[in-house]
Structure formats: structure tokens, C-alpha cells
Amino acid sequence: xxxxxxALTLAAGVLGLALVPVGAELLNQPFYVDLFxxxxxxxxxxxxxxxxLGYGGMVSFGHAAYLGIGAYAVGVLTHHGIANGYLQWxxxxxxxxxxxxxxxAVSIRTSGVYFIMIxxxxxxxxxxxxxxxEEYGGDDGMRLAVRSQFPGLLDLRNGTAxxxxxxxxxxxxxLLGQRLVxxxxxxxxxxxxxxxxxxxxxxxxxxxxxxxxxVISGAMCGLAGxxxxxxxxxxxxxxxxxxxxxxxxxxxILGGIGTLMGPVLGAVVFLLLEDVLSAWTxxxxxxxxxxxxxxxxxxxxxxxxxxxxxAPPGG
Amino acid sequence: MLLVLExxxxxxQYGVMLLLMAAGLTLVFGIMNLVNLxxxxxxxxxxxxxxxxxxxxxxxxxxxxxxxxxTLVVGIVVEVVALRTLYERDHLDQxxxxxxxxxxxxxxxxxxxGRAALYTSLPxxxxxxxxxxxxxxxxxxxxxxxxVGLVVAALLYLMVTRTRLGMLIRAGxxxxxxxxxxxxxxxxxxxxxxxxxxxxxxLAGLMAGPIYAVQPGMGExxxxxxxVVIVIGGIGSIRGAVIGAVIVGMVxxxxxxxxxxxxxxxxxxxxxDTAGPALxxxxxxxxxxxxxxxRPQGLFPVR
Numbered sequence: 329x330x331x332x333x334x335a336l337t338l339a340a341g342v343l344g345l346a347l348v349p350v351g352a353e354l355l356n357q358p359f360y361v362d363l364f365x366x367x368x369x370x371x372x373x374x375x376x377x378x379x380x381l382g383y384g385g386m387v388s389f390g391h392a393a394y395l396g397i398g399a400y401a402v403g404v405l406t407h408h409g410i411a412n413g414y415l416q417w418x419x420x421x422x423x424x425x426x427x428x429x430x431x432x433a434v435s436i437r438t439s440g441v442y443f444i445m446i447x448x449x450x451x452x453x454x455x456x457x458x459x460x461x462e463e464y465g466g467d468d469g470m471r472l473a474v475r476s477q478f479p480g481l482l483d484l485r486n487g488t489a490x491x492x493x494x495x496x497x498x499x500x501x502x503l504l505g506q507r508l509v510x511x512x513x514x515x516x517x518x519x520x521x522x523x524x525x526x527x528x529x530x531x532x533x534x535x536x537x538x539x540x541x542x543v544i545s546g547a548m549c550g551l552a553g554x555x556x557x558x559x560x561x562x563x564x565x566x567x568x569x570x571x572x573x574x575x576x577x578x579x580x581i582l583g584g585i586g587t588l589m590g591p592v593l594g595a596v597v598f599l600l601l602e603d604v605l606s607a608w609t610x611x612x613x614x615x616x617x618x619x620x621x622x623x624x625x626x627x628x629x630x631x632x633x634x635x636x637x638x639a640p641p642g643g
Numbered sequence: 644m645l646l647v648l649e650x651x652x653x654x655x656q657y658g659v660m661l662l663l664m665a666a667g668l669t670l671v672f673g674i675m676n677l678v679n680l681x682x683x684x685x686x687x688x689x690x691x692x693x694x695x696x697x698x699x700x701x702x703x704x705x706x707x708x709x710x711x712x713x714t715l716v717v718g719i720v721v722e723v724v725a726l727r728t729l730y731e732r733d734h735l736d737q738x739x740x741x742x743x744x745x746x747x748x749x750x751x752x753x754x755x756x757g758r759a760a761l762y763t764s765l766p767x768x769x770x771x772x773x774x775x776x777x778x779x780x781x782x783x784x785x786x787x788x789x790x791v792g793l794v795v796a797a798l799l800y801l802m803v804t805r806t807r808l809g810m811l812i813r814a815g816x817x818x819x820x821x822x823x824x825x826x827x828x829x830x831x832x833x834x835x836x837x838x839x840x841x842x843x844x845x846l847a848g849l850m851a852g853p854i855y856a857v858q859p860g861m862g863e864x865x866x867x868x869x870x871v872v873i874v875i876g877g878i879g880s881i882r883g884a885v886i887g888a889v890i891v892g893m894v895x896x897x898x899x900x901x902x903x904x905x906x907x908x909x910x911x912x913x914x915x916d917t918a919g920p921a922l923x924x925x926x927x928x929x930x931x932x933x934x935x936x937x938r939p940q941g942l943f944p945v946r
Contacts, residue, residue, distance in 0.1 A: 456925065
């Protein structure tokens with residue numbers, strides 16, 4: 329069976345990620361487990377965005393909302409003494425799915441720049457809601473008293489176990505995404521993206537398909553939020569700040585829009601870049617900003633575009 | 644009753660600032676088809692430059708024209724250096740590139756002026772109160788902001804509908820290829836319109852300085868409310884921007900002032916304390932959703 333360069337890159341990437349805790353142990357640098365766990369959590373968020381952005385053409389500028397809903401589901405339950413992870417994470421997924429359903433139902437009626445602005449505005453609404461609820465910390469946020477509990481199965485306080493759980497979820501979502509975009513459902517979404525009137529003419533109702541994709545994407549991102557708050561052990565409305573949505577979107581574009589590996593690669597490069605630049609200067613954003621402009625202007629297909637899709641003939 | 648009048652004036656004052664922002668944003672979008680997230684950065688730059696010039700010259704009156712001119716220049720430089728290549732790109736690229744500009748400008752002002760909020764003092768003749776009605780006093784400066792906003796809006800309307808530049812702007816909005824074919828330098832026209840929009844944002848920013856805190860990121864909060872304004876009004880529509888701005892300014896200000904006391908008449912005080920501010924900050928977004936549910940293209944769509 330011929331292996332394409334992209335499949336090889338994917339295999340190498342997964343192997344690399346799987347070996348991070350081992351390497352960190354050898355180098356006695358537990359910090360790397362933390363860094364790459366954070367990277368993978370954002371990779372999940374970026375992947376969920378790319379499902380609707382890259383395949384569905386829906387420029388959602390509010391994906392941070394679901395990150396926030398997922399985080400608040402965990403944070404709020406913990407605050408009230410319920411630390412059961414099954415319950416928390418189910419609520420995170422269900423809650424963000426419901427919010428995505430509400431936001432999507434309104435925004436998908438519109439398109440283009442209206443869609444961008446509306447998703448942005450709704451997320452900002454949730455952000456201000458988070459800020460104004462004093463009981464859950466208001467704009468100061470609050471500490472997560474204890475990480476989600478999975479008695480008998482897994483202890484998230486063990487950093488390495490948590491790391492492999494995140495990796496497993498990322499792989500699961502990659503697989504799920506692969507099945508989804510190549511299924512009939514994914515084909516309809518992609519058809520609606522390239523020519524919506526034609527998709528309608530051949531008998532599909534794109535609205536329902538797009539809304540379903542929007543909800544699936546929101547639910548995936550909600551789980552990423554539940555992971556993120558367990559990672560930071562701190563709940564803050566900043567999860568929902570609109571610049572967060574911009575960063576997630578940048579990861580997708582940087583890595584390569586409309587591919588499954590692209591967002592993951594984008595998250596890795598973006599967050600490593602952030603790590604390196606912020607170690608170098610506190611004003612790292614003054615470098616990142618123009619860099620973003622340059623990437624948009626000159627690297628249309630993203631980093632994944634550098635890896636050829638098919639093996640060269642005869643190779 | 645007096646409080647209602649005062650808050651209505653505050654709503655109007657916020658509305659005219661939103662209007663100055665919305666006019667520039669909607670012109671740039673309507674004519675150049677450019678989604679410019681960095682519009683809020685120009686507002687912030689205007690506020691910082693006014694504060695900076697004020698401290699430097701010691702005179703508010705001198706600082707205002709200097710800051711306006713400087714924001715105009717910043718706008719033109721941004722257009723020529725970064726945005727010019729984006730007109731033909733899709734909206735996603737524009738959103739990302741201008742998002743990059745926001746990061747750049749926020750960090751730039753943080754480097755020059757620091758991250759802490761600046762507070763500008765007003766000259767004595769502007770810092771007092773004036774009598775609006777018998778028994779109703781209102782800050783002179785806020786009244787001036789309302790006046791300036793209304794005058795600028797009127798001038799803008801006259802310029803767009805009555806002057807040659809306005810004619811070109813309207814023509815460029817409906818068919819840019821044709822305008823270019825008729826021998827109009829469309830590149831220059833775009834630069835002029837963008838610089839003009841930047842100056843309007845700068846004006847809103849420099850007037851905001853003495854009322855709100857001047858700090859990095861101050862442009863984003865208003866930017867998102869301006870989005871709500873132009874989504875409600877209809878993108879590219881000046882008339883929609885005017886009416887949307889007044890509606891959003893009023894709803895937001897009055898909601899923040901009166902929702903909590905109104906809720907406390909039906910809810911327990913503690914529930915009202917929690918729900919009031921939360922609902923107030925969400926009010927304009929609910930309004931937007933309601934408008935869109937009825938009219939997906941906004942209240943006054945362009946044709």
C-alpha cells in the first residue's frame with residue numbers, strides 16, 4: 329500500500345506527540361508535558377472550527393464561546409461541589425451543543441460578513457455574561473478547587489495520564505472528522521460551501537446540514553473547553569474573549585484550512601511560536617501581529633500546503 | 644424623571660460616538676468590500692494621540708486637530724501598506740489580517756504609553772455642568788460630544804449626497820469597474836475614503852478619552868458594538884448606521900441604568916442584583932437577534 333507524504337507526516341506527528349512525556353522525563357523537563365497538553369487542547373478546538381470553516385465555509389468568529397461553555401460547565405459544577413467528571417464533561421458537551429444550536433439557528437440564516445459579525449457578537453455577549461456573574465468569579469475568574477474526577481478510571485492529577493487522555497481524544501476527533509467529511513453528510517456540507525443554490529437545486533436543504541455541522545463543531549469545542557479548564561485549573565471569562573476566537577482561527581489558517589491535519593499543525597506552530605516569542609520579549613504580539621498579516625498575504629494554503637498530498641510518481 | 648432625561652442624553656452621547664465609528668466602517672465595507680476589524684484600533688490610536696498631544700502641548704484645543712490629522716495619516720499608511728492588497732481577497736483573509744493589525748496596535752500603544760489606563764483631564768471651561776432644563780444639570784463636555792457628533796453626521800450626509808466626492812463614493816459603491824473605466828482614480832478614492840473613515844474613528848476616540856479610560860484594547864469593545872449597529876442597520880447603509888447607532892446607544896445605556904431597578908420590582912433584590920447587569924450587557928445582542936429573525940439583511944439594506 330502506497331503511503332502518501334501526508335500520511336507519513338501524520339504518523340510521525342502522532343508518534344512525536346506520544347513520546348513527549350517520555351522525552352520530558354528523560355530531560356527532566358516536566359514543563360513540556362504541560363506545554364504540549366495545552367497545544368493539543370487547542371488543536372482539538374482548531375480542528376472543531378475547521379470542520380465548519382474549512383469544509384462548510386462558515387467563518388465562525390466566535391468559537392471561543394464553546395470553549396467557555398465547556399469550561400464553565402466544569403467550573404460551575406465543581407463550585408457547587410459536584411466534581412464527577414462524567415457528569416461535568418457530558419454537561420460541557422451538551423451545553424455547548426445547545427448554545428451552538430441557538431447561535432447557529434440565527435447566524436446560518438445569514439451569510440458572508442453578517443455571519444462573521446453575528447457569531448462574534450454572540451460570543452461577546454457570553455463573555456460579558458461571564459464577567460457580570462459575580463458568584464462564579466466575575467471578571468477575576470475563580471480557581472478550580474479540584475480537577476474532574478473519574479473514580480476508578482483515571483486520575484487527572486497525574487499529568488502524564490491527563491496528557492495521554494487529551495492525545496486519545498485528539499486522535500478520536502481526527503478519526504471522527506475523517507469519517508464525517510467523507511461521508512454523505514460531509515459531501516453535502518462541502519457542496520453547500522462551493523455552490524449553495526446548486527446544492528439546493530439537487531434537492532438538499534443546506535440549512536439543516538450546516539446547522540448540524542455547526543452543533544457538532546460546537547460540541548467538540550465544548551469538550552476542549554472542559555479539558556482546558558482542567559489544564560489551567562482556573563476558570564475565567566477570558567476563555568471566551570474574542571481574541572481567543574481569532575487565535576483559534578489563525579491556527580486553522582496557519583496550518584492549512586480544509587484539512588484535518590492542518591489545524592493540529594497550526595496549533596503546534598502557533599503556540600510554540602508564542603512560547604518562544606514571549607520568552608524573548610513581553611511585547612511578543614507586536615511581532616505576532618505583522619507575522620499574521622504576512623501569513624495571510626503570502627501563504628495561502630498554510631503550512632500543510634508544503635507537504636505534498638500524493639506520493640511522487642514512481643515513489 | 645430627571646434621571647431618565649439624563650440617561651437618555653447619555654444614550655444619545657454614546658449613540659453619536661457609535662455613529663462616527665459605524666459611518667467609517669460601513670463606508671469602507673460598502674465601497675471597498677473590506678471587513679476592517681482594525682477600525683477599533685484607529686479609535687484607540689485617536690484617543691492615545693489626543694492624550695499624548697494634550698500632555699505635550701498642554702492645550703486640549705491644540706491637541707484635537709493634531710490628533711485628528713495624525714490619525715488620518717495613520718489610517719492612510721495602514722491602507723497603503725497593509726490593506727490595499729486585501730480588497731480582492733475573501734472576507735476570511737481580511738478578518739485575519741486586520742486581526743493581526745489589532746494585535747500590533749494594542750502592543751504598540753502598550754510599548755509607548757504602558758498598559759495602565761490613562762485618564763485625561765479636561766480644561767476648566769469644559770469640565771463643569773450646564774443647565775439643560777430647570778433643575779437638570781448635564782456635563783458640558785458630554786453635551787459638546789452630542790453636538791459635535793450630530794454636526795459631523797449632518798456634514799457627512801451632505802458630503803455623501805451633495806458633493807462630487809460623495810457622488811464618486813456612491814458610484815464606487817454600486818459599480819467600481821464602471822467608475823474606474825470613466826477615468827476616476829479608484830485607488831486614490833479608496834485611500835481617501837479609508838483615511839476619512841480613520842479620521843472619524845479617531846474623532847470618536849479622542850472624544851471618548853476624557854469620558855472613558857484610555858487603555859490598550861479599548862477599541863475592541865466599541866468595535867463589537869459597532870458591528871451590532873451595522874448589522875441592525877444594514878451593512879453599507881449610512882442611514883442604517885445612523886438609526887442603528889442611536890437605537891444601540893439608547894438601549895445599551897438605558898438598559899444598564901434601569902434594568903436592575905425595574906427587575907427588583909418583580910424579583911428579589913439579590914436576584915435582581917445578579918440578573919440586572921447580566922441582562923443589561925446582553926440586551927443589544929438580543930435586539931440584534933430579534934431584528935435578524937425578522938429582517939436578515941438589517942433594517943435598511945442597501946438595495
